[in-house]
Amino acid sequence: MIRINCPYCGERDHSEFNYGGDATIKYPSLNSSEREWTEAIFFRKNIKGFQLETWHHSHGCRMWLVVERSTVTHEIKSVKPCHPDFQKVVENNK
Amino acid sequence: MTKFNAWNVIKNGLNGQSYWTRQWRDPEPKSSYDVVIIGGGLHGLATAYYLAKNHNIKNVAVLEKGWIGGGNAGRNTTIVRSNYMMPGNHEFYEHSLKLWENLSHELNYNVMFSQRAHVSLFHSPGAKDSVSRIYNIMRLHGTDAELWDLKTLKKKIPHLNYHNSRFPILGAAVQKRAGNARHDSVAWGYARAADTLGVDILQNCEVTGFTRKNGNIESIQTSRGIIKGKKIGFAVAGNTSVLWQMAELGNLPIESHKLQAFVSEAVKPLLDQVVVYGVGGAHFYISQSDKGSMVFGGDLDWYKSYAQRGNLPMVQDVAEAAMAIFPSLGRIRLLRHWAGVMDMTMDGSFFICKTPISNLYLNAGWNYGGFKASPASGWYFADLIANESPHNYVQNHNLERFEKGINIDERGAGPDPKLHG
Numbered sequence: 001m002i003r004i005n006c007p008y009c010g011e012r013d014h015s016e017f018n019y020g021g022d023a024t025i026k027y028p029s030l031n032s033s034e035r036e037w038t039e040a041i042f043f044r045k046n047i048k049g050f051q052l053e054t055w056h057h058s059h060g061c062r063m064w065l066v067v068e069r070s071t072v073t074h075e076i077k078s079v080k081p082c083h084p085d086f087q088k089v090v091e092n093n094k
Numbered sequence: 095m096t097k098f099n100a101w102n103v104i105k106n107g108l109n110g111q112s113y114w115t116r117q118w119r120d121p122e123p124k125s126s127y128d129v130v131i132i133g134g135g136l137h138g139l140a141t142a143y144y145l146a147k148n149h150n151i152k153n154v155a156v157l158e159k160g161w162i163g164g165g166n167a168g169r170n171t172t173i174v175r176s177n178y179m180m181p182g183n184h185e186f187y188e189h190s191l192k193l194w195e196n197l198s199h200e201l202n203y204n205v206m207f208s209q210r211a212h213v214s215l216f217h218s219p220g221a222k223d224s225v226s227r228i229y230n231i232m233r234l235h236g237t238d239a240e241l242w243d244l245k246t247l248k249k250k251i252p253h254l255n256y257h258n259s260r261f262p263i264l265g266a267a268v269q270k271r272a273g274n275a276r277h278d279s280v281a282w283g284y285a286r287a288a289d290t291l292g293v294d295i296l297q298n299c300e301v302t303g304f305t306r307k308n309g310n311i312e313s314i315q316t317s318r319g320i321i322k323g324k325k326i327g328f329a330v331a332g333n334t335s336v337l338w339q340m341a342e343l344g345n346l347p348i349e350s351h352k353l354q355a356f357v358s359e360a361v362k363p364l365l366d367q368v369v370v371y372g373v374g375g376a377h378f379y380i381s382q383s384d385k386g387s388m389v390f391g392g393d394l395d396w397y398k399s400y401a402q403r404g405n406l407p408m409v410q411d412v413a414e415a416a417m418a419i420f421p422s423l424g425r426i427r428l429l430r431h432w433a434g435v436m437d438m439t440m441d442g443s444f445f446i447c448k449t450p451i452s453n454l455y456l457n458a459g460w461n462y463g464g465f466k467a468s469p470a471s472g473w474y475f476a477d478l479i480a481n482e483s484p485h486n487y488v489q490n491h492n493l494e495r496f497e498k499g500i501n502i503d504e505r506g507a508g509p510d511p512k513l514h515g
């Protein structure tokens with residue numbers, strides 16, 4: 001079991017969460033080229049090692065989180081809320 | 095290499111089995127080859143075999159970082175079927191099934207292909223309609239496909255749980271020519287047959303880098319020295335992105351996920367078919383090996399991973415699915431479970447295609463289903479490498495299909511690799 005330290009709920013089993021995907025994807029502007037949209041939607045780095053990824057605490061607070069995790073050892077380095085404003089709130093409450 | 099036939103079996107039986115030669119050589123790498131295939135799984139080995147057999151290209155090497163068949167080739171649940179409906183996929187997998195039907199003879203190696211029928215249960219009128227559509231498409235293409243009503247199913251497999259009130263079994267979609275084979279035999283059979291035709295199989299030979307010249311890959315750095323290849327093919331399944339980035343080619347429509355498989359202690363004959371159960375998010379498939387073990391599996395572990403080991407939530411999911419459909423398994427003990435790294439794609443279909451590097455060819459994106467694909471994958475990848483242009487069946491199985499909007503998405507699940515089973 002992977003244990004994810006949810007900033008809102010505390011450390012929980014990963015079975016409480018749903019894996020989202022690559023957290024570094026940025027959608028291009030609406031008038032960008034076909035090529036740029038294809039890259040954003042379909043093409044991935046598929047990192048072997050530490051990557052930033054999203055998880056949804058679907059059986060908990062239902063917040064989306066950014067997790068830095070190794071795709072080889074599954075070790076987790078950090079867990080933060082996805083939204084930058086929530087990140088600030090969590091930081092300020094520490 | 096000694097052929098397997100009745101005469102040699104009798105001769106060796108009388109001579110203490112002393113006349114058998116080794117199955118394939120263990121050569122030192124040559125400095126250059128006409129074609130170098132990276133990855134000694136089923137697809138790499140089959141490609142080398144068909145390059146030599148169909149195209150007379152025999153100066154070929156297969157580079158494998160570990161031992162052949164130690165990747166997904168040796169980790170899968172060995173289901174072989176051709177129940178696909180999308181153009182290209184359908185013809186490809188049906189050709190693969192036809193190759194399976196003669197594979198033991200072709201390779202002079204018993205791959206223990208057993209056409210025991212693939213039985214997909216359905217549990218609602220909607221599921222019946224949807225599977226009928228697919229199986230009708232198969233019939234229109236001349237592939238065998240049929241629906242079993244409840245009465246037939248109960249006669250064929252009496253010990254399923256027919257009393258599940260949440261997901262009652264209504265019948266099954268069946269492909270009778272589908273079944274199982276022995277995975278190691280397929281790897282060894284292709285290796286032996288390819289070696290006989292002159293292919294060098296180089297084990298413990300890990301590719302660590304590429305040297306580029308004039309846009310081509312000039313040479314390959316490996317743990318056994320530098321090897322040159324006029325043409326180079328990738329067939330490394332779950333590790334495709336790693337090699338792709340080694341060649342500085344950027345991103346791919348692939349994510350690596352892990353899939354587990356499970357084997358129980360051996361029991362007396364219990365199940366004659368491959369049975370598949372998929373409802374409400376659960377996914378479960380089971381068959382019985384020739385040794386008597388129940389071999390089964392379910393979904394991915396649901397998070398991206400390059401680890402060849404599984405996590406516990408999926409063990410529980412799979413055990414629950416097993417009990418829901420097959421309560422008599424309740425007292426059986428699990429012997430082993432393991433995981434393999436799957437090259438999951440954005441639409442669930444594979445790639446046999448050219449790449450931005452003109453002497454590099456790509457074979458990847460097999461999702462859960464690359465075992466059954468092995469013969470055709472080798473066939474059409476060899477064809478692409480030899481003839482420089484893709485056969486009709488695989489003409490859209492390339493990296494450009496996403497930009498063109500011609501995704502080959504059997505499930506209609508959309509661009510999320512983990513959703514394509």
Ligand SMILES: Cc1cc2nc3c(=O)[nH]c(=O)nc-3n(C[C@H](O)[C@H](O)[C@H](O)COP(=O)(O)OP(=O)(O)OC[C@H]3O[C@@H](n4cnc5c(N)ncnc54)[C@H](O)[C@@H]3O)c2cc1C
Pocket residue numbers: 132133134135136137138157158159160161162163164165166167168169170171172173174299300301302329330331332333337353354355391432433434435436460461462463464465466467
């Ligand atoms: C648990 C599980 C169950 C499955 N069940 C089924 C099923 O029932 N039916 C079905 O059709 N399919 C199934 N599959 C899928 C199937 O096993 C794969 O799609 C298929 O085996 C992939 O092709 P391969 O055999 O060539 O891959 P692999 O055997 O993984 O071969 C790739 C090889 O490349 C080598 N390699 C990687 N990097 C390097 C490098 N840098 N240098 C040199 N060599 C390298 C690896 O060591 C490996 O041996 C299953 C897979 C798993 C894991």
Ligand SMILES: [Zn+2]
Pocket residue numbers: 006007008009010057060061062063
């Ligand atoms: Zn939470």
